[in-house]
Every structure is written in structure tokens, then in C-alpha cells.
Amino acid sequence: MGRWEPNTRQRLAKAALELYSERGYEQTTVAEIARRAGLTERTFFRHYADKREVLFDGSEELRALFVTAVAGAPGSATPIDAMAAGLEAAGDLFHDRRPFARQRYAVIDANAELRERELIKLASLSTAIAETLRDRGVEEPAASLTAEAGMAVFKVGFERWIAENGERTLSALMRECLSELRNVTGGA
Amino acid sequence: MGRWEPNTRQRLAKAALELYSERGYEQTTVAEIARRAGLTERTFFRHYADKREVLFDGSEELRALFVTAVAGAPGSATPIDAMAAGLEAAGDLFHDRRPFARQRYAVIDANAELRERELIKLASLSTAIAETLRDRGVEEPAASLTAEAGMAVFKVGFERWIAENGERTLSALMRECLSELRNVTGGA
Numbered sequence: 001m002g003r004w005e006p007n008t009r010q011r012l013a014k015a016a017l018e019l020y021s022e023r024g025y026e027q028t029t030v031a032e033i034a035r036r037a038g039l040t041e042r043t044f045f046r047h048y049a050d051k052r053e054v055l056f057d058g059s060e061e062l063r064a065l066f067v068t069a070v071a072g073a074p075g076s077a078t079p080i081d082a083m084a085a086g087l088e089a090a091g092d093l094f095h096d097r098r099p100f101a102r103q104r105y106a107v108i109d110a111n112a113e114l115r116e117r118e119l120i121k122l123a124s125l126s127t128a129i130a131e132t133l134r135d136r137g138v139e140e141p142a143a144s145l146t147a148e149a150g151m152a153v154f155k156v157g158f159e160r161w162i163a164e165n166g167e168r169t170l171s172a173l174m175r176e177c178l179s180e181l182r183n184v185t186g187g188a
Numbered sequence: 189m190g191r192w193e194p195n196t197r198q199r200l201a202k203a204a205l206e207l208y209s210e211r212g213y214e215q216t217t218v219a220e221i222a223r224r225a226g227l228t229e230r231t232f233f234r235h236y237a238d239k240r241e242v243l244f245d246g247s248e249e250l251r252a253l254f255v256t257a258v259a260g261a262p263g264s265a266t267p268i269d270a271m272a273a274g275l276e277a278a279g280d281l282f283h284d285r286r287p288f289a290r291q292r293y294a295v296i297d298a299n300a301e302l303r304e305r306e307l308i309k310l311a312s313l314s315t316a317i318a319e320t321l322r323d324r325g326v327e328e329p330a331a332s333l334t335a336e337a338g339m340a341v342f343k344v345g346f347e348r349w350i351a352e353n354g355e356r357t358l359s360a361l362m363r364e365c366l367s368e369l370r371n372v373t374g375g376a
Contacts, residue, residue: 079372119307141344145369148340156332181333184268185373 009047009057011037016054017100020107025051025114055104055114058093059121063128065089070132079138083150084178086129090154091171094161098170102162126151153177197235197245199225204242205288208295213239213302243292243302246281247309251316253277258320267326271338272366274317278342279359282349286358290350314339341365 015036019028030051034044048054069089073082094101108114130147138146157174164173203224207216218239222232236242257277261270282289296302318335326334345362352361 078374080374116304116308119311120304123307141348141365141368142372144344144347145340145365146372148344149337149369149373152333152336152340156329156336159332160329177329177333180329181337182373184266184330184334185337185370186266186268 008037008039008043012039012044012047013054013057013100016051017103017107020055021103025107025111052114052117055108056117056121062090062093063125065093066125067128067132070129071135073136075136079133079136079142079146080149080178082133082136083129083146084175087150087154087157087174087178088171091169091174094158094170098161101158105159105162122151122155125154149181153181196225196227196231200227200232200235201242201245201288204239205291205295208243209291213295213299240302240305243296244305244309250278250281251313253281254313255316255320258317259323261324263324267321267324267330267334268337268366270321270324271317271334272363275338275342275345275362275366276359279357279362282346282358286349289346293347293350310339310343313342337369341369 012033016028016033019032019036028051030044031041033051033054034041037044048057066086066089070082070086073085077085108118126144126147129150130144133143133146134140153174157170157177160177161168161170161173168176200221204216204221207220207224216239218232219229221239221242222229225232236245254274254277258270258274261273265273296306314332314335317338318332321331321334322328341362345358345365348365349356349358349361356364
């Protein structure tokens with residue numbers, strides 16, 4: 001139980017998700033999560049502020065990744081192509097995490113407070129991406145609309161990925177959704 | 189202070205918004221709202237469940253209006269055209285309510301709990317519209333993507349309308365945003 005034991009965060013996250021799935025998020029205590037992981041409560045609180053943070057731990061990483069990819073797209077890229085670069089980066093992040101993502105999604109979907117938190121996360125992502133697009137010289141309302149459209153593709157693509165048992169990657173499904181969005185809005 | 193006094197709801201809503209703007213949403217009590225409106229607390233609670241409901245009172249009306257317009261679009265309308273009919277209907281609803289909408293927006297923007305509630309309202313609108321599009325025979329993911337894109341147009345158009353002092357109507361601004369969305373996604 002040393003402070004720097006490798007994988008402590010992952011063990012805690014795995015234990016937490018298992019318990020949230022088995023008995024519900026509200027009914028699970030930090031003490032139970034620590035016990036399931038074979039660790040102490042003190043160790044839990046060295047890694048997470050509370051039991052909710054276990055589920056939203058990756059938000060900052062996701063935001064940084066999106067913003068970096070959008071900002072780093074070639075100067076010649078159109079706003080939607082820069083957005084697409086962000087979606088590709090997000091797809092890579094989740095690449096080998098489908099079982100975890102699916103379990104997390106089910107836990108969040110079952111709890112109103114967690115669904116709210118998830119909506120706030122997406123709204124804040126959208127705001128950050130719109131800002132990054134404006135930094136690239138994209139004007140309003142194009143920047144906000146591109147960011148919101150990108151979030152729509154992320155959300156719908158993600159839900160399909162969670163629901164599917166097929167071989168298609170999150171990136172492939174988001175590309176498909178982006179193409180479908182172009183289609184419905186009358187684009188190519 | 190009779191039960192059926194005309195405009196009681198509006199008087200309460202006006203008093204509530206004034207107080208939320210002046211001293212903050214959290215600091216305002218139902219007793220103060222009733223007093224400002226020259227009514228009793230009992231009358232307040234005959235019209236609204238709590239002080240939050242004053243701000244979200246129109247959610248059901250907006251949803252019904254969107255859904256009816258999308259469902260009622262000609263059978264030959266494309267998904268995005270059906271969505272556009274919903275946006276037009278919503279634009280009409282807010283037509284003469286800009287001062288109220290602007291004040292409401294500022295109150296909501298200043299309070300995390302209210303922002304969450306607003307996000308949930310929009311997410312639930314999107315879900316209802318996607319369902320209506322599926323009822324029109326639109327397949328997934330096109331239905332969800334169209335609904336989400338429509339919500340993006342609604343949200344961005346609404347924020348511009350609130351921010352502007354110009355003469356352009358909400359409907360006009362949403363049409364402009366929809367056209368800009370087609371533009372950024374590579375459409376016409």
C-alpha cells in the first residue's frame with residue numbers, strides 16, 4: 001500500500017466501477033471501494049477527491065487532447081477539418097477502453113446527478129473547442145457552431161460505439177457520423 | 189388575490205426575475221417574490237412548485253411546439269427541413285419576449301445549478317426531436333445528428349439574439365446559423 005504503488009489509481013477506478021454497477025452509485029461508499037481494491041480509504045483520498053471524481057477523472061485529459069489536436073491542425077484546414085482532427089485524437093484515447101467506457105456509461109445513465117455532470121463536461125468541452133477555433137481565426141458564429149456540431153458527432157458516435165459489439169473503432173464511427181451530419185445538413 | 193386573477197403567473201414571474209437579477213437567485217425567497225408581486229406565498233405555490241420552476245416554466249411548451257412543428261412538416265421535407273420548421277416555431281414563441289429572455293439568461297448564467305438545469309432541458313429537447321424524426325422514418329444516426337445540430341443552431345442563435353440590440357428576430361438569426369452550419373460542414 002505504498003504511496004507510489006503502480007496502478008493504484010486504476011485498481012481504485014476498477015473497484016469503484018464494479019461496485020457502482022453491482023449496487024448502484026449512491027449506495028457505494030469510499031470505504032467499500034478501498035476495501036474492494038485492497039487499499040485504505042486514505043489511499044483513495046490521495047488519488048480522488050470523492051467517489052464522483054473516479055468517473056470524471058479523464059475530463060481534463062480529454063479536453064487537453066481535443067484542444068491540442070484542433071489547435072495543431074494545419075493552417076490550411078477548414079474549421080470542420082480541424083474539429084475532425086480533435087475527434088480522431090479523442091477516438092485514439094478511448095481506443096482500448098470500450099469495456100470501461102461502457103460500464104461507466106451505464107453507471108452515469110442510471111443517475112440524474114451524474115448525467116448532469118456529464119452534460120456539463122460536454123458543454124465545457126464545446127466552449128474550449130470554440131475558443132481554440134477562434135484562436136485559429138474562425139469567426140462567430142462559425143466557431144461555436146463547428147464546436148457544437150463536433151460535440152454532436154462525438155456524443156452520437158460514442159453512444160453507437162458503446163452500444164455496438166462490432167469491430168468498428170470509435171474513430172471510424174465518429175467519421176461515419178460526421179459524414180452523416182454533412183449529409184443531413186445538405187453537404188457532401 | 190382570487191385564485192383566477194388574470195396575469196397572476198406573469199406578475200409572479202416578473203417579480204421573481206427582478207429579484208433574482210437584483211440580489212441573486214440563491215438569496216431570493218418565495219416570500220420576497222410574493223411580496224414584490226403583491227400576492228401571498230400561498231398564491232405563489234398555487235402557480236409554481238418552487239422558485240426554480242419560475243425559470244423553467246416554459247420548457248414543456250417549447251418542447252411541445254418543437255415536436256409538433258417537426259412532426260407536422262410536409263412528408264417530403266428532409267430531416268433538416270423538418271428541424272428548421274421546429275426552429276421557426278420556437279422563434280415565433282420567443283418573438284416578443286427578448287427582455288424577459290435576456291434577464292432570464294443572465295440569472296441562469298450566474299448560477300451553476302441553473303446552468304445544469306438548462307443543459308438538461310436542451311438535452312431532453314434533443315431527445316424528443318430525435319424521436320419525432322424517427323417517427324417520420326428518419327434512421328439513426330441521422331435522426332440524433334439532425335436533432336443535435338438543430339439544438340446547436342437553437343443555442344447559438346439564441347445567444348446571439350440575447351446579446352444583440354439589433355432588429356433581427358430570433359427566427360432570422362437561427363436561419364442564419366443554420367445556413368452557417370451548412371457552410372462549415374461543407375454544405376450549400
